[in-house]
């Protein structure tokens with residue numbers, strides 16, 4: 538499980554949804570920055586971006602596109618990114634050494 542390097546709080550969905558970019562997460566508990574591994578995070582971000590773009594391109598003309606299609610897609614994309622972080626597929630860099 539992916540945790541904050543400072544306070545060991547598991548990365549929450551709130552952490553992901555409140556992030557400005559996929560790489561600048563901030564712990565919802567202690568507000569310390571959580572560094573996402575640029576390789577695994579980058580791969581996940583590219584895959585998710587391509588999926589969102591595919592929806593954008595193919596569904597653009599649909600009725601109720603922005604609220605009915607794009608918004609749920611973006612929420613789904615954030616949710617997927619969160620699941621990948623929690624599953625450990627997108628790695629979190631340890632910012633401080635743990636001396637337990």
Ligand SMILES: [Zn+2]
Pocket residue numbers: 541542543544545546564565566567568569
């Ligand atoms: Zn923390």
